[in-house]
Amino acid sequence: MSVIEIRKVIKVLGGKAVPVDDYIAQEEFVEVIHSGRVLFRHTVSPSELYEWAVGYLYTNRVIKDLSKVKVWEENGKIFLDGEVNFEPGAFWGFTSGCGSSVENFCLTDLPVLVEERVYFRVSKIFEIFEEFNKKSVNFKLAGSLHSSAICDELGIIYFSEDVARHNAVDKVIGKALLEGKELSGTFLLTSGRISSEIVRKAVLVRIPVIVSHSAPTTFAIDLAQTYGLTLIGFLRGKKCNVYSHDWRILV
Template sequence: MPDKNHISQTHKILLCSTQEQSEESQEILIEYKLSIYVNGIRYVNLICTHKNLYELVLGNLFTEGIIQGISDIESIEIMEDEGKAFVTLITKDTFKDMIEATEGIRTITTACGKQHSIAYYLMNDENLTTLDYNFTIRFSRILFYVNEFQKSSDIYKLTRGIHSCGLYDEEGMLYLMEDIGRHNAVDKVLGYAIDHGIDLSKTALITSGRVPSDMILKIIKARIPILVARSVPTDVAIEMANKYNITLAGFARGTKINLYSNEQRLLFE
């Protein structure tokens, strides 16, 4: 069990080259296993970073379709020493009915880390609606955010092993979330937003990871209009971004980004 105050630990490593070998110390991320129980039923085991666990639970339940908002939850109790989170929903039978309806239907996702018994029950795009184009932002502003984002994670500087997600509005960064898994980092961002009543329809999300279809689906469900990735999307992610009017950009570097869909929201000066 990792110390609550630490998400990394020091390891001695051997640094090797063709000329020499030398010993040095390196900070290595600590894996934390969190088992989430919903109405007494074990829902999922997540391999994550021991940080912002409440937001992770809340965001995961939202993006998986278990809840529509904070009002669906009666309580969340996190027992950090045991690696367990217990969620009680207002409607007691909703989750049980959902499990029974989707029994045997499982999608193995591209999430990072060892995912034990992980089952994404609602990774589909049914009952989703397209976004409007009311929110626009200057392209130069997005570039500024991307370069700020690159410098924002002290954990990445220390370990080189963390994924980050930053949420921005027209004024700048609202907050940053980090995790060993890029999907978890997104869920933490959304969990924080749900808990604090943030209007996501006027925001842009920047992520350090690549964007597969299960990632873009989280953004569509949250109704975030702009997603910018340091890496690249998949073909299905681009198709879904076009279908639901998400502005999707990737390979953000310096003064350039690759724009894959819906440039209407970016104002070029």
């Protein structure tokens, strides 16, 4: 399914207002339903909803064991059957991500990644990031989409786009979880800023490196330093900043 559509807009240029067709990113609400009850609603680009749901629910610990839960998408809604960790009366708070209706920001079950002794050549990261930008065609058309990818030293393994950067991350993580992919030898590319929420998601699935052309927040850097994750930001051309655990990056 496409994540963009064409709509009429008025373009003002050179003192003139002209009606034109323009590409607009789609954004819709999706309901997540368990045992006939709506757990929550979330805004998302209407593509790869099944993969998004698996990634989102797992990284927010609503689902802790995929083998004990059936997840499916039907008519733009997500249905769950089995064991879920969602208490309506429990504390749920907003995070710095856009589009989230609920987030259980719990750090107690995060693994420590310092044992993931993987290394990436920065020249290879630059090369793969160029490929990543070329694949982000819908961003070039509509301008309001984020991209995310899971990569290894050979290139991009999974790629997704969404109106929200964390949704795009959830989609690629969902794809990896559904295939049972081991992620300790991979890195995550994202087109948006690196927030603490993105770091938490990567740590939960043992992705040891995050790369973005944007910058991380202070809390993201603190979490990454604590949990052993390497953060690379401000990747522009052949330049970048490494904010934590630089020993994984070979110059």
